[in-house]
Amino acid sequence: MKAGVRIVDRAAATCILTLCFGCLHVIALKQQLLSRRGGSSHSTEVPISYETLYFDQKIDHFGFLEDGTFKQRYLVADKHWQQPGGPILFYTGNEGDITWFCNNTGFMWEIAEELGAMLVFAEHRYYGESLPFGQDSYSDNKHLNYLTSEQALADFAVLIQNLKSTLPGAQRSPAIAVGGSYGGMLAAWFRMKYPNIVVGALAASAPIWQFPGMVPCGDFYNIVTQDFASSGYNCDANIRKSWKAINNVSSAESGLQWLSEEFSLCVPLKNKNDAFGFKNWLQETWVNLAMVDYPYEANFLQPLPRWPIQVVCKHLAFDATVSDYQLLHGVSQAAKVYYNYTGSSSCLNTSQTATGSLGLLGWFYQACTEMVMPMCTDGIQDMFEPEDWNFQAFSDECHAMFGVRPRADWAGTVYGAKDIASHSNIIFSNGGLDPWSSGGVTSNITDSLVSIMIPDGAHHLDLRYSNVHDTPSVRAARALEVMYFREWIKQAKGTPQTASTP
């Protein structure tokens, strides 16, 4: 378990399909993408400046045998905070280094002043610097046992309670949870489970229904496919065709060599297994592109041009008569848009989506326990090779990897599945281009459980810095989000809190 995770068989491939969500962020983290903003064309210059603090958090909130604590990292920016009572915008950190999320959530930085808000970014346990057992945190399943969303939510709750009771002027500050992706799921769940702690939540691109039995397993890849279909002539058709072309070409040793050279692979493909991994890597590349198909030059996962899928698809606009080699040359050019837009990569590393890292392992573990997200492809509705969702194979893989088995129904039971109408004050924002919208809440549930759709938006675009190239839909979304924030803050201020007895 300490070694890197290498995917070598079909069962494991099933696993990979479910894990892209986490891989994405972690890979991005690992790549140390230092630029904090989308290109140079953002319209405002809101400086990021925060204090880094650490809170002694209980390792186990749900048992009393383990009474130890760890240092949870959190970032605080109170420059614009109007105390006493100014709101707290609280980022519910997801599966990675919190500074990266902090730097990629320009929306919070841009609205802090107008709301007179304090910003807090709380790191999720087991990621970044917030390691419950230091370097031993990932050493075995015993140490990993406290890596759950419930523990993370409890961390957030206890931290906010502590801030309110120790920061002068914060006692009556309404807190609002904000998060994107898994962090958005946490934001929504935080409001559901701890409405005493946060008055509302913005759950951006949060696939809270991407769990067994809630949405069709094929929706995710259908959206990826649609993104490519609408971005260039025959783009999806040629990607669908490319898998067979790879199979054909890679069946001969000379073909493997050709592929390796054509794609400038750092490690040449040697055999069939490598070719299989190569296809997985490409598949994930297309998924990642669908997630970051932003309307401006950006550097979220990789430095990319504006509307990167359109750029990618220019290399894939072949007619039906294209040869395997022509097609794969186009695919390699397309892949290099993603991996080498700046021209600084000397070679492409196909093992990166499966490389072990603390963060990556963490999300693998979460996917292998609570975060069971079925995905499947059929090659017809989508442009990928057919692959069923196989829970048993996935479970066996998890057991082999971590000595734990996923509980398919738990997330639905604990977080309400489709029966969440009794909750309130949650915004679910989703981008129409974002494959994760497949598991998102994309229509209003009640007056205060609202959906905001950004039809031409990718993965949590609304949380990013505003940009001159932003489309009207994302501008409108952000304005609506701030309007709801104001309403919640007003509600909270209007509610006389029951006095407590010291």
Add this chain to the structure above:
Amino acid sequence: MKAGVRIVDRAAATCILTLCFGCLHVIALKQQLLSRRGGSSHSTEVPISYETLYFDQKIDHFGFLEDGTFKQRYLVADKHWQQPGGPILFYTGNEGDITWFCNNTGFMWEIAEELGAMLVFAEHRYYGESLPFGQDSYSDNKHLNYLTSEQALADFAVLIQNLKSTLPGAQRSPAIAVGGSYGGMLAAWFRMKYPNIVVGALAASAPIWQFPGMVPCGDFYNIVTQDFASSGYNCDANIRKSWKAINNVSSAESGLQWLSEEFSLCVPLKNKNDAFGFKNWLQETWVNLAMVDYPYEANFLQPLPRWPIQVVCKHLAFDATVSDYQLLHGVSQAAKVYYNYTGSSSCLNTSQTATGSLGLLGWFYQACTEMVMPMCTDGIQDMFEPEDWNFQAFSDECHAMFGVRPRADWAGTVYGAKDIASHSNIIFSNGGLDPWSSGGVTSNITDSLVSIMIPDGAHHLDLRYSNVHDTPSVRAARALEVMYFREWIKQAKGTPQTASTP
């Protein structure tokens, strides 16, 4: 830790003060009070008949290392259930044998037919037969680690989900949580945390605010005192006076002997420590009487006459000039109303409130972890010897006893403390005579978080069988409760459930 719990010093006495809630039920359980109803004068004859079933429940819902299961006992009565879709009244079992709660919750049996409801009584883990590690469940703090309210609520959620998915006709059955005392707290918290599982909750005599910082620590004993003050001439004053009388008399060996004989003690008092324990035992006796001051002959904790405190107070109606010996003779007669109403006890056992038993230990452990309920007395507002709330002493005692330390703020953080207004569909019923109403919700919070007061009611009187001697207030309470149940059921039926995708 395996041995019985004996309280021998002041610090431990503090502990006892916080634990009566649980002791009460457990002692009652231990005494095997077999009669299931309040005397012979109940007005209806609704037979109790159920099936006993066992469900394989995960030992740990919040971690994946411990993947074992245990058999959770639950009782099902579906005689009146109108399937498909008839409601499920679900008793959220508290700290004892579920059959005892089942037999003492006549209200559910009486309304099953009119609501077409299935009754389910679920046993709380670590009590009765539902022992996660069998006979080892209490062997050390490692085995006790899964005894928390959160785990119990998760048990209930998973069980209901299972019933709905496996019982033909139950899929769309709205479930309503019902519980009394700690079980009432669980019912309320269950609705708060799992509104997807239960459409509403009746939390009878549930002191959800009896936690640090929420209510004054003296309120509980003030109510006990008021019950005695209003039940007979000088009754509270003479009990207040009795402690000094015991101190005076027990200062001599002959006095100890006299007390032992006068109170027909099974084990004679030998020293000052025994006298201290004797006073604790008396104090708990008065508390218990306050809890079961029912308007009819009943056998809940002990066989007792109707309005037992009035009967007790007849023995305590002395003027100020009463001598210590006269007064203590009266106290002994009063105590025997509680301990020997039927005349069948040959002697009185003062160690019973501190005797170790599985159930008693379980609640002690819960009080030593999550269920931190501060109590104090001042001898002025109340009729007891002054005793401050001393958290540190309590924590030290817990550490010595179980190797764990209580977390004073956790219950408030996780269950919302006074900030619960965003929840819905919970009835908080409280009896004005019940000392536990000190920590209860005794006024409406919102239109759907309602308080029902039963001014002349004791501890969860409304959950008991109806009785010809029932006062109008408890009759009205039950009628109102059923009205809310009907409303919640109607709401649930009116809400089209979002279809899930298999």
